[in-house]
Amino acid sequence: MLAIGYKQASPELHDKALSLINIAKPTPAGRDLLVKVSAVSVNPVDTKIRRTAEPDADEFKILGWDAVGIVEETGSDCDLFKPGDRVYYAGDISRPGSNAEFQLVDERIVGHAPSTLTDAEAAAIPLTALTAWELLFSRLEVPAKTTDKVLLIVGGAGGVGSMVTQLAKQLTSLTIVSTASREETVEWAKRLGADHVINHHKPLAEELERIGITQVDYVASLTHTDTHFSSLIDILKPQGKLGLIDDPQSLDVTALKKKSISLHWEFMYTRSLFNTEDIAQQHHILNRVARLLDDKTLQTTLGEHLGSICVENLIQAHKILESHKARGKLVLEGFEDARR
Numbered sequence: 001m002l003a004i005g006y007k008q009a010s011p012e013l014h015d016k017a018l019s020l021i022n023i024a025k026p027t028p029a030g031r032d033l034l035v036k037v038s039a040v041s042v043n044p045v046d047t048k049i050r051r052t053a054e055p056d057a058d059e060f061k062i063l064g065w066d067a068v069g070i071v072e073e074t075g076s077d078c079d080l081f082k083p084g085d086r087v088y089y090a091g092d093i094s095r096p097g098s099n100a101e102f103q104l105v106d107e108r109i110v111g112h113a114p115s116t117l118t119d120a121e122a123a124a125i126p127l128t129a130l131t132a133w134e135l136l137f138s139r140l141e142v143p144a145k146t147t148d149k150v151l152l153i154v155g156g157a158g159g160v161g162s163m164v165t166q167l168a169k170q171l172t173s174l175t176i177v178s179t180a181s182r183e184e185t186v187e188w189a190k191r192l193g194a195d196h197v198i199n200h201h202k203p204l205a206e207e208l209e210r211i212g213i214t215q216v217d218y219v220a221s222l223t224h225t226d227t228h229f230s231s232l233i234d235i236l237k238p239q240g241k242l243g244l245i246d247d248p249q250s251l252d253v254t255a256l257k258k259k260s261i262s263l264h265w266e267f268m269y270t271r272s273l274f275n276t277e278d279i280a281q282q283h284h285i286l287n288r289v290a291r292l293l294d295d296k297t298l299q300t301t302l303g304e305h306l307g308s309i310c311v312e313n314l315i316q317a318h319k320i321l322e323s324h325k326a327r328g329k330l331v332l333e334g335f336e337d338a339r340r
Contacts, residue, residue, distance in 0.1 A: 001025045002335055003100035004311055005060035011051045013318050018050075018311050021060055025102050027073075032104045033081055034073040035089075039123035039333040040098045040309060041066040041302075042317035043159065048247075049093075050318065063314075064097030065090050066329075068113050068122045072102065080107045080283060088113040088286065090127035092272040099309060101335055108279045109272050111286025114293040121300040122293075124159075124329035128301060129289045130282055131245060131268045132163035139264035140218050140243045142172055150175045150216040152208075152235070154200060155223035157185035159329045160245060162192055162301040164220050169193030170297050177213065179204075188327050192299075200224070204231045215240075222246065229255075236261050303328025309335050 003021050010017035028034040046063045055061040071085045081087060089110040091098055113122045136142045142151070151168055155161045156178025168174050170193070178189040179200035186197045198207035208214065215237045221228065226248035233255050236242060242256070243264040253263060271279045292298040304320075306313045309332045317330045 001101040005062040009054050026104045028075040030075045031077045032075040035069040036072045037069040039068045039119040041123045041329045041331045062096040064099035066127045067098035068119045086113045088122050093269040109282040114290040116294045120331045120333045123331050124302040128159040128163040131160050133285050135266040139266050140241045151218045152216045153178045154221045156189045165192045301328045
């Protein structure tokens with residue numbers, strides 16, 4: 001089968017950073033599904049791993065942690081899916097990724113794909129939906145009914161921010177303040193449900209004051225947490241909650257003590273990495289999100305369709321992500337051009 005990967009990490013992106021390879025088609029066992037991949041999306045985690053993670057000796061590293069496809073075969077212990085089912089998932093960071101014609105994935109982290117969305121539209125969803133859901137409801141423990149509480153989303157126009165905004169708007173009563181700095185990203189955040197949009201290149205306290213808000217109850221910090229950390233502490237209410245998903249080099253968490261601010265780190269791959277007792281929660285979350293998409297409560301966050309799954313288009317996706325100018329999700333679909 002065809003796959004796209006690399007033998008050497010590339011801190012600097014170049015045209016040879018990824019290669020087309022031909023490898024053996026895997027065989028499912030246990031609770032694994034063998035999925036024929038139809039469409040994928042590209043996430044910041046792909047670029048981070050490409051820059052830093054060296055494959056094992058003489059092995060290829062296959063990236064990709066979002067996919068939509070058809071179950072071709074199931075392992076002997078599978079009971080959630082059958083061959084022919086259309087599925088979507090974000091996969092397991094410790095296993096080969098979705099930039100391949102076929103992929104093995106544990107059925108407990110897979111959902112039935114939303115029936116009203118195209119493959120490309122559905123591929124934009126899994127990683128960001130799981131991250132956003134777990135951040136809001138598992139880490140920050142936002143209740144469904146909230147009165148006079150404010151959520152600040154730092155980086156609200158990106159992939160995860162787009163899903164945090166929608167979930168908070170549709171499933172809670174929070175006032176949602178998003179940050180964005182360009183005209184198109186401001187409009188994107190508003191369209192997805194942000195009540196206010198402020199500029200993260202300006203002092204956050206001043207920007208909040210401009211819209212009549214002095215402090216917030218929750219912060220979902222999705223990017224540049226180290227840059228904004230002291231400001232976020234200042235604008236959080238005493239006993240507020242700070243959630244983050246990025247990788248700051250260091251944080252002085254002692255600064256949280258005076259206000260008894262709690263810190264919550266969300267990493268969507270924790271459940272699959274450690275095979276946690278509640279690993280199947282991701283199956284249930286993806287099924288719930290699919291229903292919300294099918295009944296139009298949520299909408300796809302597909303930002304740009306870059307064409308087929310091939311080296312050239314994947315390189316382009318990495319370039320866009322590393323420019324920090326992506327709006328929504330970048331999606332690729334089909335391996336036809338890769339065969340040429």
